[in-house]
Amino acid sequence: MYSKDGNDYFVVDAHIALWDARPENQRNIHGKQFIDCFYDYHRNLSPESELWPYEEYLYQGGERLMRDVFVDGIVDHAVFQPARLGEFYERGFGQTEEAWALTQAHPDKLTYNHWFDPRDGEAGLDQLRADAERFQLKGVKLYTADWHGDSRGWKLDDPMAYRYFEVCRELGITNVHVHKGPTIRPLDRDAFDVADVDHVATDFTDLNFIVEHVGLPRLEDFCWIATQEPNVYGGLAVAMPFIHSRPRYFAQIMGELLYWIGEDRILFSSDYALWTPKWLVESFVDFQIPADLTEYAPISVDQKRKVLGLNAARLYDIPVPERLQVADADATATGPRDPDAADKNLAMA
Amino acid sequence: MTAVLPRLSDAAVTAALDTVIDPELDEAVTDLGFVRSVVVEGTDVEVHLRLPTSFCAPNFAWLMVSDARDALLAVPGVGRVVVELDDHHDSDLINAGLAADAGYRGTFGHEAELSLDELRATFQRKAHTAAMERALTEWLRADASRTEQAVGDLVLADLPAGTSRDSLLSRRAALGLPTDPSSPVLLTPEGTRPAPETVAMTLRKARSVRISVDGNAHFCRGLLTTRYPGSDADQVFRPSIDSALPLEVLR
Numbered sequence: 163m164y165s166k167d168g169n170d171y172f173v174v175d176a177h178i179a180l181w182d183a184r185p186e187n188q189r190n191i192h193g194k195q196f197i198d199c200f201y202d203y204h205r206n207l208s209p210e211s212e213l214w215p216y217e218e219y220l221y222q223g224g225e226r227l228m229r230d231v232f233v234d235g236i237v238d239h240a241v242f243q244p245a246r247l248g249e250f251y252e253r254g255f256g257q258t259e260e261a262w263a264l265t266q267a268h269p270d271k272l273t274y275n276h277w278f279d280p281r282d283g284e285a286g287l288d289q290l291r292a293d294a295e296r297f298q299l300k301g302v303k304l305y306t307a308d309w310h311g312d313s314r315g316w317k318l319d320d321p322m323a324y325r326y327f328e329v330c331r332e333l334g335i336t337n338v339h340v341h342k343g344p345t346i347r348p349l350d351r352d353a354f355d356v357a358d359v360d361h362v363a364t365d366f367t368d369l370n371f372i373v374e375h376v377g378l379p380r381l382e383d384f385c386w387i388a389t390q391e392p393n394v395y396g397g398l399a400v401a402m403p404f405i406h407s408r409p410r411y412f413a414q415i416m417g418e419l420l421y422w423i424g425e426d427r428i429l430f431s432s433d434y435a436l437w438t439p440k441w442l443v444e445s446f447v448d449f450q451i452p453a454d455l456t457e458y459a460p461i462s463v464d465q466k467r468k469v470l471g472l473n474a475a476r477l478y479d480i481p482v483p484e485r486l487q488v489a490d491a492d493a494t495a496t497g498p499r500d501p502d503a504a505d506k507n508l509a510m511a
Numbered sequence: 512m513t514a515v516l517p518r519l520s521d522a523a524v525t526a527a528l529d530t531v532i533d534p535e536l537d538e539a540v541t542d543l544g545f546v547r548s549v550v551v552e553g554t555d556v557e558v559h560l561r562l563p564t565s566f567c568a569p570n571f572a573w574l575m576v577s578d579a580r581d582a583l584l585a586v587p588g589v590g591r592v593v594v595e596l597d598d599h600h601d602s603d604l605i606n607a608g609l610a611a612d613a614g615y616r617g618t619f620g621h622e623a624e625l626s627l628d629e630l631r632a633t634f635q636r637k638a639h640t641a642a643m644e645r646a647l648t649e650w651l652r653a654d655a656s657r658t659e660q661a662v663g664d665l666v667l668a669d670l671p672a673g674t675s676r677d678s679l680l681s682r683r684a685a686l687g688l689p690t691d692p693s694s695p696v697l698l699t700p701e702g703t704r705p706a707p708e709t710v711a712m713t714l715r716k717a718r719s720v721r722i723s724v725d726g727n728a729h730f731c732r733g734l735l736t737t738r739y740p741g742s743d744a745d746q747v748f749r750p751s752i753d754s755a756l757p758l759e760v761l762r
Contacts, residue, residue, distance in 0.1 A: 195565035195600055202564065206730075206737040314622065348624045349615075352633060353568040379535070379727045382637075382719035408729060414722045421715065456652075457718065498712075 163486070164236045164470075166447050169463050172486045174474035175240040175439045177339070177374060177399040177431030180227055180261040182253065184220045192309075193250040204436055207403035212441055222435050224264040230438045232271060237439050238471065239480050241273045243303035243339050243374070243399075249310065262297060273478055275301040275339065280322040281310045287329055294333045300478055301337030302330065307353075318358040327366050337477050338362075339397065341374045354380045356387055363391040370477055372429060375400045376419060385422035392495040395477075396423055398469070399433035405445045413451045417458030417503065424499025425465040425491050429474045443470065459503045464488045519551050519589060527582040528558065534631055535571055536728040537638035537682075540579065543728070544735050544745035547597055554590030556583055561597050561742075563734035569601040573618070574627055576609055598738075636700065639682040641724045644717035646675040647696060663710035668692035674750050725749075 164171045183197035201219050222230065231240050242265065244256025258276070265274040274297050278290045293299060307315050316323065318340065330338065342356055356377050363371045376396040377384020388394040396419055404412040419428050430446070432439035447466060451458045467488050475482045493499040528549075531540045540546055540560065547561040560576055580594040595606045608618025616623045650670065651657050667690070670676040683690045688702055695704045697713060705713040728749065736743040 192565075192600055199564045199566050202734055202737045206733045312621075349570040349573075349619050349622050350624045350627060350630060352630060353570060379723065379730075381723040381726070382716070385719050386716065404726075404730075407733070408726075411722075411726045411729065414726065418719050418722060422719070457648075498715075 163238055164443055164447065166444075169447075169467075170486055171443070171447060171467055172471040172475065172482050173237045173239075173439070173443055174430065174471040174478070174480060175231060175237050175432050175434065176372070176429040176474040177243045177397055178227070178231055178240045178434040179242065179244060179255075180222065180224065180257050180264065181245075181255050181435065182221045182257050183251065183255065187251050187253055189250055189252050193247075196247065196250050196255075200436055203400070207407045208437060209406050209441065212438060219435070224260055227264065227434070228268070231432075231434055233438075233440050236443050239271055239273065239475070239478075240434075240439075241275055241301070241474070241478065243275055244277055245303065245305045245341070246277050246279065246308055247305075249308075265297075273300065273480075275299065275303050275337070277303050277305065278326055279308060279310060280316060280320055280326050281313055283322065287325060290326060290329055291333065294329075294335060299333070299335045301339060302335055303339045303341070305341045306358075307342075315353075319361040323362075324365070327362060327369065331366060331368060336368070337370050337372060339372045339374055342377065342380075352380070354383075356380055356383050359384075359394060360387045360391065363387075363394050367393055369393065370395060372397050372477075374431070376415065376428075381415060381418065385418055388423040388427065389498055390496050394423070395427045395429060395473070397429045397431050399431035400436070402430070402432060402442045402446070403437050405442065405449055409449070410452060410455065412449070413455055413458070416449075416461060417451055417455065420458070420461065420465065420500050420503040421498055424493045425468050426473060426493065427499070428469045429477075430470045446470065516553050517588060519554050519556060519586065521549070521551060523586050524549055524551060524556055524558075524583065527586050528579060530582050531575060531578045533571065533731075534574055534634035534638075535568075535724075536731060537634070537641065537724060538728060538749055540575055542747040542749070543732065544739075544742045545575065546745070547739075554588055555592075556586075556589065557593040557595075558583065559595050559597050561735070561739060562599060563731045563738060565598060565600045567599065569599070569605065569619075570627055570630060572596055572599055572601065573605055573608075573615060574631065576605060577615070580609060635682070635686055637720055637724060639679075639686055639688065640700070640717045641721040642675070642679040642682045643696060643698065644714070644721040646670055646679045647714060648718070648721075649675050659711045659714055660707075662697050662714055663695075663705060663707055665696040666692065667694050667696055670696060 164173055183193065188194055197220060201216060204219065205213065231237055242261045244258065244261065247255035262274050265272040276293045276297055276299060278286055306317065340359060342354055356373065359371055359373055370393050372395040373384055374397040376398060378401060384396065388396060401415055432442050451460055472482060472488055528546055529539050529541050532538065533540055533543055536543065545560050545562060547559040550557045558579060560579060562572060576594050576596050580592055583589060583592045594609060596602050604618060615627055647662050680690050697705060697710065699705050699713055732746050
């Protein structure tokens with residue numbers, strides 16, 4: 163829990179990882195390119211005080227993760243969202259066994275989500291059932307730009323993916339976190355296109371689709387889809403650190419999200435170990451949409467409470483003390499959820 | 512008697528590269544700092560491009576390097592043209608395809624279906640939408656009494672002369688949309704005038720496009736500088752409607 167100015171915030175970090183990108187685990191040049199890309203994100207968007215040396219960035223281990231994520235007792239709960247990246251790393255990028263052992267040691271603090279890949283076919287379906295039982299899965303993390311043999315990406319509305327979603331539905335895996343990376347095939351179309359989210363969200367209304375990075379770099383397409391689907395959420399991984407390096411852009415992102423998808427469907431994430439949650443939570447609680455951005459209304463304390471933890475707690479049935487709860491917004495199921503959030507004349511009043 | 516060998520002018524090469532646009536960001540690769548090096552020897556030219564990450568989408572990377580090659584080949588008097596993409600996960604594939612003049616499908620094989628024309632058109636439409644929103648938001652901010660609803664009645668002749676209007680007009684022309692002074696400024700994605708009750712929504716949709724494009728451009732420039740220290744010196748920023756209020760607070 164985080165407290166500031168007499169307000170208490172229950173905090174859920176909805177996207178963390180325990181990765182291993184050390185050279186001995188890199189399978190080829192792409193393993194290095196991938197972690198270097200992450201490190202450039204880290205260097206470009208972090209405050210100077212939060213910068214890590216490259217060596218530390220490659221691997222953190224469980225002990226350090228617990229210190230980094232739960233320092234000062236700010237974060238109440240965190241959810242692992244592992245990426246497989248089997249073509250880039252010998253033992254994969256996300257370290258399943260280590261993360262699972264940590265989750266078992268701290269069940270009140272950690273939830274482990276696992277991945278699946280429809281290109282694993284029938285065998286993958288059996289594996290998903292086994293994984294669901296072993297990890298008691300409530301959610302999965304899907305990275306559609308993952309490479310797999312000669313395939314360099316897949317789509318959520320591929321027929322085989324539907325078989326996997328049917329198993330999710332059957333087993334009660336209700337939270338589908340989607341990272342729309344630059345999917346390669348077919349190259350003819352926009353690699354970051356989020357239209358497939360629209361299709362699966364319509365066809366699986368009993369599953370929640372949390373689009374990570376709020377669709378960036380296609381914020382506009384994501385907002386447009388999310389506003390039409392009651393079961394589409396936005397995860398703030400990678401968007402959060404803009405709060406420091408580009409606060410006005412962050413304000414625009416929040417303004418757009420509050421208008422199109424509303425305060426009940428936005429999830430805080432640090433994307434650890436890309437960044438650590440402490441400074442992000444502190445910055446977010448202090449954050450306000452600048453008054454001269456007259457296109458947007460100010461963001462309220464209750465809205466921040468929901469984004470920082472209550473929305474994710476609900477998706478994962480994480481117990482929240484009654485006094486920290488906030489009532490749902492009286493928002494419509496679809497359409498702009500909070501038209502006042504972008505009312506020029508209201509914002510200027 | 513000594514023959515004077517003709518030499519390609521640097522200005523002609525730069526002018527050619529200035530026409531190459533990053534489709535996602537709607538800015539010239541020269542302004543974005545994506546041109547890493549230009550070497551002219553006689554009539555031959557070799558250009559290297561660089562991008563903000565190894566994992567920038569290869570289809571957009573292909574559009575930029577193949578457009579650069581086409582633009583250079585069109586320079587009068589040009590000899591051998593070499594364009595290469597550096598430090599990308601698909602550099603080998605793309606550079607080989609370009610050198611062999613294999614085209615998009617010949618280069619990417621089973622990963623390519625027809626062409627990148629539709630992709631290009633999608634982003635030309637986004638570029639127009641963002642330019643339209645910039646012009647309208649600038650108009651709105653110029654006078655606090657102006658309302659979003661009034662935007663629906665605005666025609667091109669109502670816009671003040673300047674960068675925003677010029678930029679909108681050139682993007683209209685590229686898409687074949689009307690450019691005459693009596694044409695409405697606010698258009699739906701289908702290119703029609705929105706009904707009065709959908710004016711505010713149309714503007715806000717356009718705003719999300721502009722914020723997305725400008726935010727991405729800003730982040731890409733930052734990542735390029737992180738990846739290639741000193742490359743900020745090669746970057747020229749688009750005049751922003753937020754220019755008095757920069758998106759970035761420098762550390």
